[in-house]
Amino acid sequence: xxxxxxxxxxxxxxxxxxxxxxxxxxxxxxxxxxxxxxxxxxxxxxxxxxxxxxxxxxxxxxxxxxxxxxxxxxxxxxxxxxxxxxxxxxxxxxxxxxxxxxxxxxxxxxxxxxxxxxxxxxxxxxxxxxxxxxxxxxxxxxxxxxxxxxxxxxxxxxxxxxxxxxxxxxxxxxxxxxxxxxxxxxxxxxxxxxxxxxxxxxxxxxxxxxxxxxxxxxxxxxxxxxxxxxxxxxxxxxxxxxxxxxxxxxxxxxxxxxxxxxxxxxxxxxxxxxxxxxxxxxx
Amino acid sequence: xxxxxxxxxxxxxxxxxxxxxxxxxxxxxxxxxxxxxxxxxxxxxxxxxxxxxxxxxxxxxxxxxxxxxxxxxxxxxxxxxxxxxxxxxxxxxxxxxxxxxxxxxxxxxxxxxxxxxxxxxxxxxxxxxxxxxxxxxxxxxxxxxxxxxxxxxxxxxxxxxxxxxxxxxxxxxxxxxxxxxxxxxxxxxxxxxxxxxxxxxxxxxxxxxxxxxxxxxxxxxxxxxxxxxxxxxxxxxxxxxxxxxxxxxxxxxxxxxxxxxxxxxxxxxxxxxxxxxxxxxxxxxxxxxx
Ligand SMILES: Nc1ncnc2c1ncn2[C@@H]1O[C@H](COP(=O)(O)OP(=O)(O)OP(=O)(O)O)[C@@H](O)[C@H]1O
Ligand SMILES: [Mg+2]
Numbered sequence: 001x002x003x004x005x006x007x008x009x010x011x012x013x014x015x016x017x018x019x020x021x022x023x024x025x026x027x028x029x030x031x032x033x034x035x036x037x038x039x040x041x042x043x044x045x046x047x048x049x050x051x052x053x054x055x056x057x058x059x060x061x062x063x064x065x066x067x068x069x070x071x072x073x074x075x076x077x078x079x080x081x082x083x084x085x086x087x088x089x090x091x092x093x094x095x096x097x098x099x100x101x102x103x104x105x106x107x108x109x110x111x112x113x114x115x116x117x118x119x120x121x122x123x124x125x126x127x128x129x130x131x132x133x134x135x136x137x138x139x140x141x142x143x144x145x146x147x148x149x150x151x152x153x154x155x156x157x158x159x160x161x162x163x164x165x166x167x168x169x170x171x172x173x174x175x176x177x178x179x180x181x182x183x184x185x186x187x188x189x190x191x192x193x194x195x196x197x198x199x200x201x202x203x204x205x206x207x208x209x210x211x212x213x214x215x216x217x218x219x220x221x222x223x224x225x226x227x228x229x230x231x232x233x234x235x236x237x238x239x240x241x242x243x244x245x246x247x248x249x250x251x252x253x254x255x256x257x258x259x260x261x262x263x264x265x266x267x268x269x270x271x272x273x274x275x276x277x278x279x280x281x282x283x
Numbered sequence: 284x285x286x287x288x289x290x291x292x293x294x295x296x297x298x299x300x301x302x303x304x305x306x307x308x309x310x311x312x313x314x315x316x317x318x319x320x321x322x323x324x325x326x327x328x329x330x331x332x333x334x335x336x337x338x339x340x341x342x343x344x345x346x347x348x349x350x351x352x353x354x355x356x357x358x359x360x361x362x363x364x365x366x367x368x369x370x371x372x373x374x375x376x377x378x379x380x381x382x383x384x385x386x387x388x389x390x391x392x393x394x395x396x397x398x399x400x401x402x403x404x405x406x407x408x409x410x411x412x413x414x415x416x417x418x419x420x421x422x423x424x425x426x427x428x429x430x431x432x433x434x435x436x437x438x439x440x441x442x443x444x445x446x447x448x449x450x451x452x453x454x455x456x457x458x459x460x461x462x463x464x465x466x467x468x469x470x471x472x473x474x475x476x477x478x479x480x481x482x483x484x485x486x487x488x489x490x491x492x493x494x495x496x497x498x499x500x501x502x503x504x505x506x507x508x509x510x511x512x513x514x515x516x517x518x519x520x521x522x523x524x525x526x527x528x529x530x531x532x533x534x535x536x537x538x539x540x541x542x543x544x545x546x547x548x549x550x551x552x553x554x555x556x557x558x559x560x561x562x563x564x565x566x567x568x569x570x571x572x573x
Binding site: 071072073091093095096097099101102103105106107108109116117120121148150151168 | 461466468472477482486488564
């Protein structure tokens, strides 16, 4: 009854429902002192249905803020986000979000953490359990159903979060530095796994990362943001062929290195500027 | 022997030897603790007995351990002027338990409501602070006058005392909820009620359960004080009767009886805590709990 596999039953217009359109998006916060702080300024960006789009930018430039506006958790100060053809003004269904911070429920078992998504959609418990077990198997955690999050390693927790994000078969997947805190080997394995799952389900992905290798290896498009207040500086289309297979191998290809170099050139100034600014504040 | 050589001999010792040594050290520690505890009891009770027997402290005012023991025996074999001790204990236990349940329920509901609703918190906040600062125990007199000598006013006083302890903890617990988790469950499409069920309540549970230990003590105090103020049955009545008869031994005996009951309840609350908070990583509070 819940469509899992085959993932995308071709409905007319189902394609468009996964388009993310960000137009002139700005977000201002009130600081505790009562001053207005502009986190992002005039961000315009389109993610085509089924596209894998990475966002890179210096720390504090407003990447997480952008994602929060897309998810509907926050309201933009000006500009708009639309998903499909609807303006986002509140939680949109069909959107999954992997947060920058660990967001597993510590009081729920691994199984409980994964099955909460379908349960909240009204799936009967038996069905939700079956689905969750299937997803845990897919991310390589069969046999860990009854553990609590504190009994897992950091990498395992990320797998649980990934299963929990994908189980509802989202049309849009928002990922905020999902593999940021992992060691290099685990990271490579998880990236390959993510690519496989993404190729099966084909959601549109907005993927924040600081790791340029990761951005180039996974995405169709890399967006560079300027230092704070963030706006879009450059957009690179990554024309590496798909399926990309093992991300470990792709890193050595000539085209990969070229693209990576270009992106770094573009990002370097911004990172330096952000660093100088924070150093100036500290002085 | 150099330190390095010493380290080598230690690491070379077979694992079984190490385990045996650790076991022996643990047993020795436990025995020492028991001995220490025994001597503390001996010192306090023996000293008390000695001082009163020697006449340095007047047992007419301060009782005497052997006298307390005799009154305990008397209470359980002969009974009291108001029926058997069991009957009276049951009345007090009933009042304390009902008050505890009522106060906890109201405290949890109010705490969660006010904790998750800024508007309600701002409206009721000052009033709760005011009510919290009045000496609530005095309400006992009003309850007795209003509702008579039966069980109900005692339950009410116990509940009022329990309410505030649980309320403040539940309120704080809700305030401490990880906003990331709330965001996570909201993105998954949870309604406000579902947010409460899946995140707010489980998260506040740590705080609420921690408050139950203190709250139960307050329930007993509420029931006893209300009984002292006016009752037809109950441990509090026996206490006030004994006070009238200048019989400190019976007062102490009643204290012993209530303490045993409180310890029992405390134990049950600990069991509840273990089963509800199973998900928590084992930490200092459990491994080194007193
Ligand atoms: N609720 C808020 N109130 C005030 N300022 C905020 C708030 N949320 C974010 N900011 C500010 O907005 C800016 C952008 O924050 P954001 O979290 O989007 O950065 P980021 O690009 O995700 O950084 P990082 O790469 O380090 O995660 C920061 O300077 C931050 O201090
Ligand atoms: Mg961020």
